[in-house]
C-alpha cells in the first residue's frame with residue numbers, strides 16, 4: 001500500500017504524484033489539514049480551495065475510495081497514517097515556496113524515522129526549475145531555454161481499481177466567503193477551459209487587452225483560468241496540452257493568437273523559477289540598489305487605493321473589480337500596481353500583501369514576481385517603468401466600458417471625459433460626477449516624483 005499526500009493539487013486527473021503512486025500499488029489518498037498553513041491563504045482563496053477539496057472527496061467516493069482527512073502537521077499526521085494503513089511509501093508533488101519545502105523536509109525526516117519511504121514528483125510546473133540555469137538576463141532568454149525542454153502529456157484520471165477501498169467520515173470545513181465564488185472542483189475548471197478554447201483562444205492575442213470585451217464577455221477575452229490553476233483544481237499539463245492541440249489545429253493568424261496563450265503560461269513558470277532560486281522574493285527587493293528607495297509611508301493614499309477611490313478611473317475600476325470579484329484583469333492589474341508603487345510611491349510589499357488577501361488566484365510566485373517587476377525592483381531590464389494611467393485608459397478602455405462596469409458614479413459621464421478625468425478642472429469634475437473623487441495625486445507631479453526617487457536610489461542623480 002502507498003499513501004498519496006494531497007496538497008495544492010485537489011484533483012484525481014493529471015496529478016503526477018498520484019499517477020506515479022498508483023502505478024504498482026493500491027493507494028490511500030490523504031490530506032493533512034493544517035489550519036496554520038491555510039491561514040497564510042486569503043480567506044476567499046481558502047474558501048475556494050476547501051470547496052475543491054470537498055469536490056475531490058466526492059470524486060473519490062464515486063470511485064469507491066475516500067479522501068482521508070486528518071488535522072495536524074504532515075510530519076505528525078503522515079507517519080500515523082502510514083502506520084494505520086501499513087504503507088511502504090508516501091508520494092506527493094513538489095512545491096517551490098520555502099515554507100512549503102521546509103514542511104516537506106520535516107515530513108520526510110519523520111517518515112524516514114518511521115521506516116517509510118518518500119517519492120515526490122514535478123506536478124505544479126511544466127519544467128522543474130532545476131532543469132534550467134538559475135538565472136536568465138530576461139524573459140525571452142528564459143523562454144528559449146524553457147521551450148527546449150520537452151513537456152510531459154497530462155496524466156489520465158486514476159482508475160478505481162488502483163485506489164484502496166477506504167471510507168472516512170472526516171472532512172474539511174466549508175467557510176463562506178465575502179464574495180460569490182466560482183463553481184469549485186475539476187469539472188468546473190475543465191468547463192471554463194473548454195469554453196475559452198471554444199470562444200476565446202483563437203483571438204487571444206488580438207483581444208486579451210480589450211477591456212470592453214473583458215467586461216462584456218469575461219471568459220472570451222482572457223481565459224480566467226488563474227483561480228483554478230493557482231489552487232490546483234486543474235493540472236498545468238492538461239491546460240498546456242489543450243492549448244497545444246489548439247495550436248496544432250490553428251492556421252494563419254489564429255496560430256499566432258493561440259501561440260500567445262502558450263507563451264503567457266511561460267511567465268508563470270518563470271515566476272516559479274525565480275521564487276525557487278530567490279526564496280525571499282516575497283519580502284526583499286530582487287534587484288540591489290546603491291541607495292534605499294524613498295518609499296512614502298502614506299496610509300491614507302494606500303487606503304484610498306484599496307477602496308478604489310483614487311480619482312483615477314481605470315485604477316479605481318481595477319481595484320473595485322478586485323474587491324468585488326477576487327480577480328483583476330491583467331491590464332488593470334499592471335496599472336493599479338504601477339500607480340501604487342510609482343505615482344503614490346507606496347512600497348510594493350503593501351500592495352502585494354493586499355492582493356494576497358483579496359485574490360482568488362493568489363500565487364506566491366506570480367504575485368510577488370509580478371509586483372517586483374512592476375515596481376522596478378524585479379527582473380525588468382528597464383530601470384524605471386511607469387505606466388501612465390491616462391494613456392492606458394485611452395489605449396485599452398477608450399469607450400469607458402470597463403470603468404462604467406465597476407465605477408457607477410461615472411456611468412453617465414461621456415467616455416472622453418472618463419479617460420481624461422485626472423486632467424479636467426475641479427469645476428468640470430464636480431459638474432460631471434459630484435460623487436466621484438478628485439485625483440489624490442497630480443498625474444505629472446506623481447510621474448516626475450517617481451522618476452526622481454528611483455534615479456536617486458539607482459545612484460543616477
Ligand SMILES: Cc1cc2nc3c(=O)[nH]c(=O)nc-3n(C[C@H](O)[C@H](O)[C@H](O)COP(=O)(O)OP(=O)(O)OC[C@H]3O[C@@H](n4cnc5c(N)ncnc54)[C@H](O)[C@@H]3O)c2cc1C
Pocket residue numbers: 208222223224225226227229230264265267268269271328329330333334337355359361362363364366367368370371374
Ligand atoms: C501585480 C500583479 C500581480 C499578479 N498576481 C498574480 C497571482 O497572484 N496569480 C496569478 O496567477 N497571476 C498573477 N498575475 C499575472 C496575471 O495578471 C494573471 O495570471 C492573469 O491576469 C490571470 O487571468 P487569466 O487566467 O484570465 O489570464 P490569461 O491571460 O488567460 O493567461 C493564462 C494563464 O497564464 C498565466 N499568466 C498569464 N500572465 C501571467 C503573468 N504575467 N505572470 C504569471 N502567470 C501569468 C496564468 O496562469 C493565467 O491563468 C499578476 C500580475 C500582476 C501585474
